[in-house]
Amino acid sequence: MPNTRLLGPYELTRSNIASYVTKKMPGIFILGSSKGRNFRVRYIGRSDRDIGVDLMNLVGAHLSFKFAYLKTAKAAFETECRLFHSFEAQLDHRAHPWRTKLEWRCPYCETFG
16 A cells, blocks of 8 residues: 555544544545555545544444545645545545536546646
8 A cells, every 4th residue: 555644544433533533624534444554445535624524424334544634625635636546446436536626637637627
């Protein structure tokens, strides 16, 4: 697995999200399962405003999560794109990350222009 610089993995539970995701900020996350030091990425997502709220909505969908805060929604989008292109082959959902603003472009492909 490439170095993602994400915190975790943590079991995807409400109590772990409340304990570890303490800032109301934009961010990115990956969901999957971990076995020892190995983490199998199954889903990549982001939050433009509050990563903790978006993770709470996914409790029960996967076993574990990793996350990182980012300063802006655009930075979260660009990081999600990078992770998507790095792990696309192993994802359950292979749709390209959506963009919040029309002027945002994926820095890794031509999907938006």
